Amino acid sequence: MELVFDRVTKQYKNKIAVDRVSFSLKKGVYGLLGANGAGKTTLMRLMCGILKPDSGEIFYDNIKVEEESYRDILGYLPQEFGYYPEFTAMDFLMYLASLKGIPKKQAKKKAEKLLEMTELTHEAKKKIKTFSGGMKQRLGIAQSLLNNPKVLVMDEPTAGLDPKERVKFRNLISKLGNDRIVLLSTHIVSDVEHIADVILVMKEGRIIHRGSLDEIIKVMDGKVWECTVDDKTAENLMENYLPLNIRKEQKGTVLRLVCEERPVESAINIEATLEDLYLYYFSDTGQEDRTI
Amino acid sequence: MLRFSKLQMKREMKRLYPAPNPQRKEEFLREFPYFRASCMEIIRNQIGYIQKSIWIFSLLLVIGGVAVGDYLDTGSNYDKIWCMSGIMPLLAVLAVTETFRSSVYGMTELEMACKHNLSQVLLIRMGVLGGVDFLLMVFGVLWIVGQGTIGMVQAAVYLMVPWLSACIVAFQIEKYTRGRETVWYCTAWGCFLWGVHGIGSKLREMVYGEEKFYLWFIAFCICIVFFAKQIWQIYQETEEWRNGCGASI
Numbered sequence: 060m061e062l063v064f065d066r067v068t069k070q071y072k073n074k075i076a077v078d079r080v081s082f083s084l085k086k087g088v089y090g091l092l093g094a095n096g097a098g099k100t101t102l103m104r105l106m107c108g109i110l111k112p113d114s115g116e117i118f119y120d121n122i123k124v125e126e127e128s129y130r131d132i133l134g135y136l137p138q139e140f141g142y143y144p145e146f147t148a149m150d151f152l153m154y155l156a157s158l159k160g161i162p163k164k165q166a167k168k169k170a171e172k173l174l175e176m177t178e179l180t181h182e183a184k185k186k187i188k189t190f191s192g193g194m195k196q197r198l199g200i201a202q203s204l205l206n207n208p209k210v211l212v213m214d215e216p217t218a219g220l221d222p223k224e225r226v227k228f229r230n231l232i233s234k235l236g237n238d239r240i241v242l243l244s245t246h247i248v249s250d251v252e253h254i255a256d257v258i259l260v261m262k263e264g265r266i267i268h269r270g271s272l273d274e275i276i277k278v279m280d281g282k283v284w285e286c287t288v289d290d291k292t293a294e295n296l297m298e299n300y301l302p303l304n305i306r307k308e309q310k311g312t313v314l315r316l317v318c319e320e321r322p323v324e325s326a327i328n329i330e331a332t333l334e335d336l337y338l339y340y341f342s343d344t345g346q347e348d349r350t351i
Numbered sequence: 352m353l354r355f356s357k358l359q360m361k362r363e364m365k366r367l368y369p370a371p372n373p374q375r376k377e378e379f380l381r382e383f384p385y386f387r388a389s390c391m392e393i394i395r396n397q398i399g400y401i402q403k404s405i406w407i408f409s410l411l412l413v414i415g416g417v418a419v420g421d422y423l424d425t426g427s428n429y430d431k432i433w434c435m436s437g438i439m440p441l442l443a444v445l446a447v448t449e450t451f452r453s454s455v456y457g458m459t460e461l462e463m464a465c466k467h468n469l470s471q472v473l474l475i476r477m478g479v480l481g482g483v484d485f486l487l488m489v490f491g492v493l494w495i496v497g498q499g500t501i502g503m504v505q506a507a508v509y510l511m512v513p514w515l516s517a518c519i520v521a522f523q524i525e526k527y528t529r530g531r532e533t534v535w536y537c538t539a540w541g542c543f544l545w546g547v548h549g550i551g552s553k554l555r556e557m558v559y560g561e562e563k564f565y566l567w568f569i570a571f572c573i574c575i576v577f578f579a580k581q582i583w584q585i586y587q588e589t590e591e592w593r594n595g596c597g598a599s600i
Binding site: 104107108109127130131133135137139140141142143144145154155157158159160161162163202206 | 387388392393396397400402452456457458460461462463464465466467468472
């Protein structure tokens with residue numbers, strides 16, 4: 060079970076969305092992290108055969124992703140999806156099951172099971188247009204699992220879910236990752252932190268980092284500092300270094316900064332988190348081309 | 352010596368040698384190659400998902416055309432052709448908007464990632480809706496020919512040209528617009544053709560005259576070429592999804 064990206068490039072007019080990306084995915088949960096416009100959605104669409112690469116190839120165990128046999132083992136949750144206005148939750152699942160080639164009888168059983176799993180059993184016969192954002196998202200998750208996919212691609216699956224639903228989703232994904240390839244993208248750093256076995260950091264169409272949480276964070280070792288300073292010093296520090304967090308307290312301003320050397324005498328070196336790394340790479344402070 | 356019946360024997364065996372607990376049952380069921388739906392089942396399913404209102408409106412249009420044609424029948428050769436060809440653009444627009452429902456309601460991306468993807472769905476829908484329109488057209492031709500003055504080929508061309516031209520423009524509209532806009536523009540186009548047709552009612556003798564038929568035939572040939580080209584393009588384009596490319600990178 061291996062999904063291979065081999066020097067894949069995709070360009071829209073003047074913008075290179077995916078730039079000569081090469082990697083391979085095996086069983087497990089992969090988290091794709093990147094800012095808006097980094098190329099995550101394009102990468103996922105390429106992986107699902109929805110878009111064709113301008114150059115390079117993507118294949119799963121020697122099957123090209125454009126082939127029907129690949130789509131047969133694929134589950135996909137797009138960032139945004141619509142539905143026909145007359146559809147109930149059950150109709151929606153039955154319709155997509157028919158496109159996935161699942162016979163009616165079997166599809167009904169599977170749909171009922173998935174509705175139960177996503178806690179939508181009582182809403183099975185309700186029109187989707189009456190659903191909240193979270194319910195629609197859960198329905199989207201359910202449809203992606205209809206054909207028991209070996210490759211599961213989820214673009215922002217936790218968007219719209221409340222914290223309780225997110226925890227349930229994380230547990231579900233962890234289970235699913237045992238015997239399939241799961242790739243998910245999200246802006247919610249803590250989700251990636253909790254679920255993903257391997258994290259892929261994407262920037263300007265390229266995978267700039269790949270590894271486990273510890274490996275990824277390692278590059279930030281010794282670079283994250285915390286200090287409590289007066290307002291004037293805080294302003295000075297914020298001008299010169301990238302502030303990861305600013306908190307006002309009675310004794311002064313508590314700053315969390317990233318820099319190579321100790322910024323002030325009182326600063327203490329602290330353990331970096333994935334959020335620090337994310338902010339370091341994707342903050343809008345004009346330091347766009349950071350590399351460590 | 353104890354003698355057991357077959358049934359008793361089975362019972363005893365079960366008691367003495369209990370069956371082991373199933374191992375990796377879940378995995379086995381997950382990996383089990385279940386039967387997949389046949390091609391016919393997929394087509395049947397797709398037919399079931401075509402809105403009933405489309406069938407009803409199409410039928411009502413044809414019934415309306417026939418009723419108005421019979422009511423207006425002044426003995427002229429062309430009353431029935433005029434009525435029936437007038438409803439053809441509306442029939443075409445109904446079929447086209449239903450075919451492209453996926454992009455109107457944002458289902459394109461989901462359908463493209465399914466085993467039987469958007470290209471197949473579009474082909475099935477186009478085939479079914481076009482087929483039904485064709486049957487309605489055959490009915491219309493037979494109804495017109497029943498009057499006895501116009502030939503079957505001639506009647507077919509008079510009905511096909513407005514249907515094809517409405518389809519061709521509606522396909523173009525679908526290409527350049529998104530969402531519900533597509534439905535509105537296509538409906539407007541169908542109504543426009545219907546209106547123009549209505550305004551030209553006094554010219555029907557001239558328009559459908561025998562001596563002008565060659566123009567209709569040329570128009571028919573051109574429409575067929577464009578129509579076939581568009582169907583091919585649609586099939587090709589859905590192979591690579593272009594809806595909203597770049598909108599969300």
